[in-house]
Every structure is written in C-alpha cells, then in structure tokens.
Amino acid sequence: MSTDQNAGRVAVITGASSGIGAATARALAADGHRVALLARRADRIHALADELGKGAIAVAADVTDRDSVVAAAARVQQELGGADILVNNAGVMLTAPFTSDQREEHWRMVHTNLLGAMTTTEVFLDQLRTGAGGDLVNISSVAGRVAPAGFAAYAATKWGMNGWSEALRVELQPEIRVMVIEPGAIATELSDHITHPDSKKAAKDVLEWAIPPHDIADVIAFAVSRPHRLTLNEILVRPTVQAM
Numbered sequence: 001m002s003t004d005q006n007a008g009r010v011a012v013i014t015g016a017s018s019g020i021g022a023a024t025a026r027a028l029a030a031d032g033h034r035v036a037l038l039a040r041r042a043d044r045i046h047a048l049a050d051e052l053g054k055g056a057i058a059v060a061a062d063v064t065d066r067d068s069v070v071a072a073a074a075r076v077q078q079e080l081g082g083a084d085i086l087v088n089n090a091g092v093m094l095t096a097p098f099t100s101d102q103r104e105e106h107w108r109m110v111h112t113n114l115l116g117a118m119t120t121t122e123v124f125l126d127q128l129r130t131g132a133g134g135d136l137v138n139i140s141s142v143a144g145r146v147a148p149a150g151f152a153a154y155a156a157t158k159w160g161m162n163g164w165s166e167a168l169r170v171e172l173q174p175e176i177r178v179m180v181i182e183p184g185a186i187a188t189e190l191s192d193h194i195t196h197p198d199s200k201k202a203a204k205d206v207l208e209w210a211i212p213p214h215d216i217a218d219v220i221a222f223a224v225s226r227p228h229r230l231t232l233n234e235i236l237v238r239p240t241v242q243a244m
C-alpha cells in the first residue's frame with residue numbers, strides 16, 4: 001500500500017504491544033516505515049521490535065505519565081530522527097454500568113483513552129511539524145457514535161476523541177493531517193480487562209463475530225499512504241455482520 005512519497009517515514013504507535021496497535025506496526029513496517037512501538041509491557045514491544053527488525057524500536061511508555069511520554073519522544077528523536085506519523089491507539093475498555101461501583105475504572109478510561117492521546121499528541125507535536133507533512137491518526141470507536149448501556153464512560157472517551165479531532169483538524173491542517181478511525185468489533189485483548197461480570201460476558205460474546213486487528217491496520221496503512229493533498233478525515237469500519 002505504500003507510495004514513494006510516504007515510504008520510509010517514522011511512525012509512533014501507542015498501545016503497540018497487542019491488538020490493533022501491534023497489527024498497525026506490522027502493516028506500517030511492511031510498507032517501509034520505521035516504527036516506534038510504545039506501550040507499558042516492555043517484553044511484548046521488544047519481541048515485536050525484534051520480529052520487525054531494523055528500523056523498529058521498542059520504547060516502554062505509559063500514556064498517563066507525561067514524563068514517560070516525554071522520554072519516549074526524546075528517544076524517537078534521537079534514534080529515528082523524529083516522528084512523521086503518530087497513531088494514538090493506546091486504550092482500555094472497562095465497560096460497566098455507570099451506576100456500578102467502578103469509579104476508578106471509569107476515570108482510568110478517561111485518563112488513558114482521551115487524556116493519554118492528548119498528552120502524547122502535545123508531546124510529539126513539534127516532531128510531527130518538522131517533516132514533509134505529519135499525520136495524526138486517532139483511534140476512536142463505533143462507541144464514539146453509538147452508546148449502549150454500560151458504555152457511558154468508554155463512549156465519553158471516544159466521543160471526546162472525535163470532538164477533539166474535529167477541532168484539531170481546523171488548527172493543524174494542512175501541516176498535519178488529522179484522521180479518525182472508528183472500529184467496530186475487533187478480536188483483541190481489549191475485553192480481557194473488564195471486571196464487571198455481565199459487561200465482560202457481553203464483550204466476550206462479540207468475539208465470535210469480531211474481525212481481526214489486521215483489517216483495521218490495513219485501513220490505517222492505506223489512510224497514511226494517501227498523498228498529503230487529501231485527508232481521510234473519519235473512517236468507520238465495522239464487521240459486515242455488525243449493522244450498528
């Protein structure tokens with residue numbers, strides 16, 4: 001999917017230790033990009049960097065800890081010459097009724113999914129500005145458009161990401177393209193961390209028909225490979241069996 005003008009850029013991917021982030025790292029590396037893999041589980045990102053070989057680096061970072069993101073940005077600058085593409089993918093989905101006693105999980109979703117993406121963007125912004133044209137790819141969700149019971153806090157983070165991205169587009173383009181990807185049900189580890197029993201069962205049932213993460217990675221790779229004169233602003237991607 002790579003085009004000559006885009007190959008060889010540097011992509012920073014948060015949440016690259018599993019699921020959509022790991023698949024995106026593989027897809028972008030296959031297209032000739034150099035990739036910086038950010039996540040907390042250092043063993044996972046080091047193994048993936050080894051698999052991808054030259055041009056891939058693993059950088060342990062927690063998007064809720066600004067100091068660790070600043071340190072990660074310094075390494076990306078030093079070892080890869082700065083970021084051209086930032087994929088804000090790190091996220092948690094700890095669904096539970098808002099009326100349940102799971103306040104910490106609700107706040108953690110906001111801190112990780114929304115504030116983590118905002119922090120990472122703010123820290124990497126200067127790097128994205130310096131190249132031939134930067135790309136910001138924000139991983140939202142169909143839950144940024146549709147909000148079933150149990151999704152109040154998660155949907156707030158994804159609705160927030162959509163609104164934040166709309167305003168950012170006005171501020172940052174044409175220098176930095178702003179793209180929002182809204183996946184439907186994808187077969188990843190996302191639901192493993194849910195603690196509310198009924199919410200977890202509902203999320204696990206979905207895995208029977210969810211699509212693999214490389215389907216989303218391919219869409220991201222396509223979006224960033226387009227010529228800089230156009231931007232795929234918002235892409236909603238659902239399994240064909242998922243109507244809403």
Ligand SMILES: NC(=O)c1ccc[n+]([C@@H]2O[C@H](COP(=O)([O-])OP(=O)(O)OC[C@H]3O[C@@H](n4cnc5c(N)ncnc54)[C@H](OP(=O)(O)O)[C@@H]3O)[C@@H](O)[C@H]2O)c1
Nearest residue numbers: 015017018019020040041062063090091141186188189190
């Ligand atoms: N799966 C779906 O159906 C679906 C649908 C729509 C949108 N999404 C979104 O897609 C994104 C990726 O999720 P996934 O489905 O691929 O799930 P996943 O396999 O659980 O991946 C989540 C990633 O986020 C990272 N992460 C979590 N907290 C972090 C933190 N504080 N700092 C840095 N990294 C952190 C995890 O790495 P560490 O634990 O190693 O830090 C992991 O790599 C999320 O934003 C999710 O909301 C998923």
